[in-house]
Amino acid sequence: MAHMGATGKTGSKEPGLRYPANGKTIFHRPLNRSKTSELSQASFAYLFSEMVSYAQKRVTGIADLEKRLNLQGHPIGLKLLDLLLIREPLRSQSRPLNIIALLHFIKGNLWTHLFGRQADRLEKSSNPDTPDEYMIIDNEPLVNAYVSVPKEMSQLNCAAFVAGIVEGVCDGAAFPARVTAHTVGGKEEGEMWPGKTVFLVKFQPEVLEREALIGKS
Amino acid sequence: MSYYFAIIGTQDNPLFEYEFGTSKQGGDGQSRFSDQARHLNQFILHSSLDIVEEVQWTSNQLYLKAIDKFFNNYISCFITGGNVKLLLLHQPLNPGGAGGGTTRNSTSIGANPTSPQTEEAIKNFFTEVYENYVKAIMSPFHKANMEIKSPVFRARVAAAGRKYL
Numbered sequence: 001m002a003h004m005g006a007t008g009k010t011g012s013k014e015p016g017l018r019y020p021a022n023g024k025t026i027f028h029r030p031l032n033r034s035k036t037s038e039l040s041q042a043s044f045a046y047l048f049s050e051m052v053s054y055a056q057k058r059v060t061g062i063a064d065l066e067k068r069l070n071l072q073g074h075p076i077g078l079k080l081l082d083l084l085l086i087r088e089p090l091r092s093q094s095r096p097l098n099i100i101a102l103l104h105f106i107k108g109n110l111w112t113h114l115f116g117r118q119a120d121r122l123e124k125s126s127n128p129d130t131p132d133e134y135m136i137i138d139n140e141p142l143v144n145a146y147v148s149v150p151k152e153m154s155q156l157n158c159a160a161f162v163a164g165i166v167e168g169v170c171d172g173a174a175f176p177a178r179v180t181a182h183t184v185g186g187k188e189e190g191e192m193w194p195g196k197t198v199f200l201v202k203f204q205p206e207v208l209e210r211e212a213l214i215g216k217s
Numbered sequence: 218m219s220y221y222f223a224i225i226g227t228q229d230n231p232l233f234e235y236e237f238g239t240s241k242q243g244g245d246g247q248s249r250f251s252d253q254a255r256h257l258n259q260f261i262l263h264s265s266l267d268i269v270e271e272v273q274w275t276s277n278q279l280y281l282k283a284i285d286k287f288f289n290n291y292i293s294c295f296i297t298g299g300n301v302k303l304l305l306l307h308q309p310l311n312p313g314g315a316g317g318g319t320t321r322n323s324t325s326i327g328a329n330p331t332s333p334q335t336e337e338a339i340k341n342f343f344t345e346v347y348e349n350y351v352k353a354i355m356s357p358f359h360k361a362n363m364e365i366k367s368p369v370f371r372a373r374v375a376a377a378g379r380k381y382l
Contacts, residue, residue, distance in 0.1 A: 083351060083355065086348060093279055094278060095273075095278075101277075173300070
């Protein structure tokens with residue numbers, strides 16, 4: 001507190017506002033990052049294991065745990081949407097206006113930014129009762145690389161965190177949706193992708209309603 | 218030429234507002250709104266949000282150009298990926314002067330609010346503000362639809378206004 005009195009005397013214009021020692025704020029840093037800069041997977045895995053155990057505290061069940069992981073990812077998705085848009089070349093900057101454009105943005109731009117490759121497949125639900133469901137398929141989610149799920153929690157898929165990021169992107173782009181992660185890889189011998197994960201994107205009814213209206217005009 | 222700029226969040230809540238005047242043609246950068254108009258500006262700007270919501274689904278561009286007009290007030294809009302709207306209300310000095318002005322006037326920014334030069338200048342202004350807005354939301358302490366209070370951000374917006382408008 002004595003410290004603050006001293007700086008107040010030197011006449012800082014904004015009381016309570018503190019600048020870093022070099023005077024550079026977040027506004028002084030460039031938004032574009034060189035394409036090659038990547039993070040260490042080991043340090044991410046370490047951080048992610050802490051995130052999972054943090055989410056695991058005081059939860060009542062697996063659904064609750066996945067919900068918390070989802071919530072951790074949601075704000076990241078909201079912010080990534082704008083960041084990835086502004087990193088596009090100026091001429092090709094465009095907002096996704098329909099579901100297909102949005103899912104392609106997620107499969108391409110978002111996945112490449114996060115994991116260095118595109119998602120493996122994009123599918124629409126073939127069930128006529130659920131036209132609002134789309135699936136993004138990743139054969140080997142990076143976040144699950146070092147996660148071994150105990151037998152009694154076999155329902156759990158920690159990629160719920162990634163599902164939260166996808167949900168954030170959808171919500172931000174005004175396509176409110178619920179996104180959940182499901183393990184579909186077979187347990188039997190010889191299965192090529194045992195960790196195969198499906199991100200089920202279920203859009204709210206108003207999104208489909210709007211989609212139909214835009215398609216007509 | 219006077220400007221009123223506001224950033225509107227996804228819940229139609231204002232996140233930031235700033236009022237300034239032109240710095241071109243010897244302008245001093247001060248706005249010339251009358252006291253009554255100053256209060257009206259907020260109404261005019263927010264009433265154009267309905268039009269934004271119609272126009273935003275017809276174009277996949279971020280910059281939607283001038284979308285609304287209320288007497289001598291023109292509203293230009295720029296919409297971000299996260300559905301946050303950057304709105305600029307601009308008021309040319311002489312009402313109805315766009316047609317009757319001299320040729321020198323009609324090419325200057327502001328005299329003719331729908332001319333390509335004006336559109337381009339406003340686009341540059343929006344692009345620069347958008348870049349700074351994205352930097353602001355990159356802060357890990359920033360949550361969606363939070364008011365932007367950073368004085369650095371305000372200074373950046375003012376600088377963009379001086380540079381282009």
